[in-house]
Amino acid sequence: MFAPLIRWLDERLDLDGLIAPFKHKTVPTHRLSYWYFFGGITLFLFIIQVLTGILLLLYYRPGANEAYESVQYIMTRVQFGWLIRSIHAWAANLMIFTAFVHMFSVLFLKAYRKPRELTWVSGVILLYLVMGFGFSGYLLPWNTLAFFATKVGTEMAGQVPLIGRAMMIFLRGGPEVTGATLTRFFGFHVAVLPGLVTVLIAIHLFLVQRQGISVPPKLEVQWTANPSQKREMKFFPNFMLREMMAWYVAMGVLGALAAIFPWNLGVKADPFVSAPAGIKPEWYFLFMFQTLKLIPSKVWLVDGEVLGILGCSLAGLLWLLLPFFESDQPARTKAWITGLSIFALVYVVGMSVYGFLAQ
Amino acid sequence: MASLRNKVRPFIAARSAGLAGYIVLGACLSYGQAANSCLDCHSALPDPMGVTQEKFSQDIHAQKGLTCTSCHGGDASNYDPDQAMSRKAGWKGKIDRRQIPQLCGSCHSNPAYMRQYNPSLRTDQLDQYHTSMHGKRLAAGDTKVAVCTDCHSVHDLRAPSDPRSTVNPVNVANTCSRCHSDAVYMKPYSIPTDQFAKYNTSVHHDALAVRGDLSAPTCTTCHGNHGAAPPGVDKVQNVCANCHTFQAQLYEKSSHYKAFQAASLPGCVVCHGNHGIQHPTDAMLGTGSGGVCMTCHAPDSKCDRERAEILSNLTQLDGAIKDADQSLHLAESSGMEVSEARLGQDQARDSLTKARVTIHTFQTALVNQDVQAGMKIAAANLQAGKGAMVERNHRRIGLGICLIAIAIILVGLWLYIRKIES
Amino acid sequence: MCADQTPQPETSRRRAIGIFLGGGILATFASFLYPVLRYFVPPAVVDLGGDEVIASKTGEMKPNSGKIFRFGSRPGLLILESDGTYRALSATCTHLACTVQYRSDLREIWCACHNGIYDLNGRNVSGPPPRPLDMFDVHLRGDEIVVSRKREA
Numbered sequence: 001m002f003a004p005l006i007r008w009l010d011e012r013l014d015l016d017g018l019i020a021p022f023k024h025k026t027v028p029t030h031r032l033s034y035w036y037f038f039g040g041i042t043l044f045l046f047i048i049q050v051l052t053g054i055l056l057l058l059y060y061r062p063g064a065n066e067a068y069e070s071v072q073y074i075m076t077r078v079q080f081g082w083l084i085r086s087i088h089a090w091a092a093n094l095m096i097f098t099a100f101v102h103m104f105s106v107l108f109l110k111a112y113r114k115p116r117e118l119t120w121v122s123g124v125i126l127l128y129l130v131m132g133f134g135f136s137g138y139l140l141p142w143n144t145l146a147f148f149a150t151k152v153g154t155e156m157a158g159q160v161p162l163i164g165r166a167m168m169i170f171l172r173g174g175p176e177v178t179g180a181t182l183t184r185f186f187g188f189h190v191a192v193l194p195g196l197v198t199v200l201i202a203i204h205l206f207l208v209q210r211q212g213i214s215v216p217p218k219l220e221v222q223w224t225a226n227p228s229q230k231r232e233m234k235f236f237p238n239f240m241l242r243e244m245m246a247w248y249v250a251m252g253v254l255g256a257l258a259a260i261f262p263w264n265l266g267v268k269a270d271p272f273v274s275a276p277a278g279i280k281p282e283w284y285f286l287f288m289f290q291t292l293k294l295i296p297s298k299v300w301l302v303d304g305e306v307l308g309i310l311g312c313s314l315a316g317l318l319w320l321l322l323p324f325f326e327s328d329q330p331a332r333t334k335a336w337i338t339g340l341s342i343f344a345l346v347y348v349v350g351m352s353v354y355g356f357l358a359q
Numbered sequence: 360m361a362s363l364r365n366k367v368r369p370f371i372a373a374r375s376a377g378l379a380g381y382i383v384l385g386a387c388l389s390y391g392q393a394a395n396s397c398l399d400c401h402s403a404l405p406d407p408m409g410v411t412q413e414k415f416s417q418d419i420h421a422q423k424g425l426t427c428t429s430c431h432g433g434d435a436s437n438y439d440p441d442q443a444m445s446r447k448a449g450w451k452g453k454i455d456r457r458q459i460p461q462l463c464g465s466c467h468s469n470p471a472y473m474r475q476y477n478p479s480l481r482t483d484q485l486d487q488y489h490t491s492m493h494g495k496r497l498a499a500g501d502t503k504v505a506v507c508t509d510c511h512s513v514h515d516l517r518a519p520s521d522p523r524s525t526v527n528p529v530n531v532a533n534t535c536s537r538c539h540s541d542a543v544y545m546k547p548y549s550i551p552t553d554q555f556a557k558y559n560t561s562v563h564h565d566a567l568a569v570r571g572d573l574s575a576p577t578c579t580t581c582h583g584n585h586g587a588a589p590p591g592v593d594k595v596q597n598v599c600a601n602c603h604t605f606q607a608q609l610y611e612k613s614s615h616y617k618a619f620q621a622a623s624l625p626g627c628v629v630c631h632g633n634h635g636i637q638h639p640t641d642a643m644l645g646t647g648s649g650g651v652c653m654t655c656h657a658p659d660s661k662c663d664r665e666r667a668e669i670l671s672n673l674t675q676l677d678g679a680i681k682d683a684d685q686s687l688h689l690a691e692s693s694g695m696e697v698s699e700a701r702l703g704q705d706q707a708r709d710s711l712t713k714a715r716v717t718i719h720t721f722q723t724a725l726v727n728q729d730v731q732a733g734m735k736i737a738a739a740n741l742q743a744g745k746g747a748m749v750e751r752n753h754r755r756i757g758l759g760i761c762l763i764a765i766a767i768i769l770v771g772l773w774l775y776i777r778k779i780e781s
Numbered sequence: 782m783c784a785d786q787t788p789q790p791e792t793s794r795r796r797a798i799g800i801f802l803g804g805g806i807l808a809t810f811a812s813f814l815y816p817v818l819r820y821f822v823p824p825a826v827v828d829l830g831g832d833e834v835i836a837s838k839t840g841e842m843k844p845n846s847g848k849i850f851r852f853g854s855r856p857g858l859l860i861l862e863s864d865g866t867y868r869a870l871s872a873t874c875t876h877l878a879c880t881v882q883y884r885s886d887l888r889e890i891w892c893a894c895h896n897g898i899y900d901l902n903g904r905n906v907s908g909p910p911p912r913p914l915d916m917f918d919v920h921l922r923g924d925e926i927v928v929s930r931k932r933e934a
Binding site: 603768771775 | 794795797798800801802803804805806808809811812813816876879880893894895896908909910911
Binding site for chain 3: 055058065069073077078079080081083084248251
């Protein structure tokens with residue numbers, strides 16, 4: 001039935017040539033192979049976000065007077081509006097989670113080594129952008145928690161020396177969090193960030209495609225010494241089918257979360273009420289939030305908060321450049337980077353749990 | 360508040376220190392001119408005679424420029440005690456209690472004088488005082504009763520709007536209780552001394568002290584301040600009506616009004632009490648411990664049957680609202696959005712409140728009207744809550760179908776992978 | 782070669798895989814698409830109204846009278862004065878959140894709960910209310926009287 005159409009396209013596009021690279025692409029098979037799925041799941045969740053995000057745009061209206069009501073309208077009046085919004089909210093959280101898992105798996109499998117430094121850099125920038133997605137999207141329902149989380153978050157940006165205040169005013173669209181902030185965050189969330197992320201994902205995937213899939217250094221040493229031990233599976237269709245299974249499982253989890261725990265709406269933001277006690281940012285910012293809270297208000301002569309923010313920014317920058325400190329030789333990977341990775345994982349998890357439990 | 364006070368305190372201290380320095384400096388430079396010799400001694404004297412500059416500077420009179428001599432006479436510029444406190448210089452010494460109202464009134468009852476300081480301040484306090492229980496007894500020679508300074512304090516008398524003033528609304532009850540709760544002191548008067556204790560359990564005290572609603576009544580709101588006296592048995596509802604207008608209007612048209620008047624019963628107080636007035640509950644209509652109707656009405660009379668009907672209607676509406684609340688809470692806790700029905704619940708509660716107010720007509724049919732209106736809203740809200748739970752179940756069924764579809768395709772994919780890899 | 786030896790189970794297996802794959806793809810797509818298609822249908826109630834609401838129509842109210850309307854999640858009070866001007870305020874008393882009403886005899890806004898009185902600008906004039914009522918903007922659109930929240934300056 002589709003044969004004439006496929007032939008028609010083939011004559012013009014050379015379909016075989018187009019998919020040839022995928023046909024030759026292979027995925028190494030070993031006992032840690034399953035970590036390779038998380039990048040794909042993150043991509044799948046991003047696609048879900050784009051689709052549900054577009055659907056939400058049909059009814060959402062930005063603006064301090066309308067945003068909350070329009071989200072309430074989606075949740076109560078629009079058929080399956082609750083499902084679309086709940087999936088969008090849950091997929092956002094799952095996406096950040098899988099992005100973290102993907103990052104740490106790359107870290108521990110040492111997949112960032114030469115020649116894949118740029119893949120790591122683009123990936124880390126993607127993670128930062130995705131967190132930006134979370135931060136900007138959180139404000140859009142214009143409820144009390146989001147309002148104050150944004151207030152605190154942008155306040156922190158304002159602590160950066162020299163450019164801090166200008167940055168805060170740029171983010172807020174004025175000296176305070178108002179309807180103008182909502183308009184800006186809406187713009188960031190639906191136009192700026194999706195554009196940037198799409199370009200970076202394209203680069204990221206192009207690099208993965210170009211360089212093939214990395215093998216842990218130990219195996220790489222073994223396999224180069226003894227090529228007969230090498231185990232691989234074809235990317236298409238073998239790995240792709242498995243990845244599809246993973247996507248379907250993700251879809252099922254997402255549907256179950258959305259149907260059983262619909263994302264709640266909260267109370268409409270009122271700038272004139274005092275902040276609710278014990279406000280916390282979303283869980284993916286908790287480890288930073290808790291770090292800043294633990295720094296004393298004065299360290300020597302420097303303001304503690306400024307120090308914390310500068311420290312976090314520096315850590316973020318160094319994290320980006322991590323592959324450039326690694327050795328070129330798979331046999332001589334640096335132990336301190338493994339140590340640092342373990343420390344980072346323990347720190348992020350520990351601080352998040354501490355922040356979650358702390359008052 | 361505390362931090363504000365802490366900021367104010369050093370400021371006041373600095374100011375009084377500066378003032379003291381100024382006085383000493385002034386005394387040295389121009390001995391005998393505009394200085395205050397009274398405080399030099401009296402700030403060092405023990406309590407009944409002692410008045411410090413710090414204390415007196417808090418007094419509104421000091422702040423308006425009055426000094427010791429304005430009330431006590433004498434010559435404050437003279438540092439010789441004998442001359443400064445000589446009758447020749449007009450010194451009055453300790454003011455006799457019986458003279459205090461007159462002394463205060465000499466300024467406060469003079470509109471022309473008071474206009475210089477506060478043109479809107481009333482000048483009828485002394486006249487009112489003469490009509491009060493306190494004033495009458497003082498005139499009859501009883502010096503135990505309250506005079507101006509007993510309530511307003513002296514030498515650190517603050518404006519009533521100052522929260523630290525003894526006559527600020529939040530402090531009035533405390534001030535009155537200093538005498539009225541003292542059983543020994545009040546013994547000759549044979550009136551109860553439990554008003555303060557009762558008031559502290561009342562809904563009005565709760566509103567004033569706990570909720571901070573400064574418009575809530577304290578002693579003086581019902582008894583008057585300068586003209587303080589019990590409002591009078593047959594006029595109680597007029598006093599209550601100042602705030603509870605609606606209830607009073609309904610009551611005055613009701614059968615109870617005439618009956619209570621005829622029997623000289625004190626209106627509202629008959630059912631609600633006075634000082635220890637509690638937030639009214641439906642139990643007041645019952646026959647149990649909180650019930651008030653059956654103290655007068657005979658069991659199984661026509662009135663008793665009406666009472667029972669009103670009570671059962673109110674209980675029914677209360678129950679319906681609670682059921683709807685529970686249903687909505689259940690829906691909310693399973694993540695359903697029912698904020699609209701939640702708003703409707705406010706309306707149902709309004710109806711219940713209205714019905715409870717309508718009780719003051721003592722007409723069953725009128726109360727039932729309000730109850731029925733509320734029942735209708737509560738029923739709709741209950742339905743909304745149940746509908747949300749049905750919707751929740753639909754969602755779960757939908758999820759189940761979707762998960763089955765996903766399970767089927769997972770099996771299919773797995774089989775397919777096995778096939779191509781075998 | 783294998784297929785030649787046992788042709789029967791092989792085809793039935795292939796068919797089973799086909800059923801699972803095809804049926805699964807169809808079923809999952811149906812269950813994903815169905816909610817989305819339903820989502821596209823605009824609900825009957827067009828608006829929950831956050832910013833403005835049609836409180837009344839011209840000619841509906843008598844001069845010197847008031848009307849309670851619903852504004853978002855709270856009641857509002859629309860007043861038509863004797864000279865024909867409209868005013869709209871929040872109808873929630875600032876004392877204990879009772880609903881206030883317009884008193885045509887006093888030409889004031891009155892709260893029956895504790896005898897609180899506001900003037901027509903919403904200022905708390907007497908009684909317990911601690912704060913004024915919020916004022917709303919009123920404008921005419923055709924014969925509709927539209928009440929909207931005051932814009933932040």
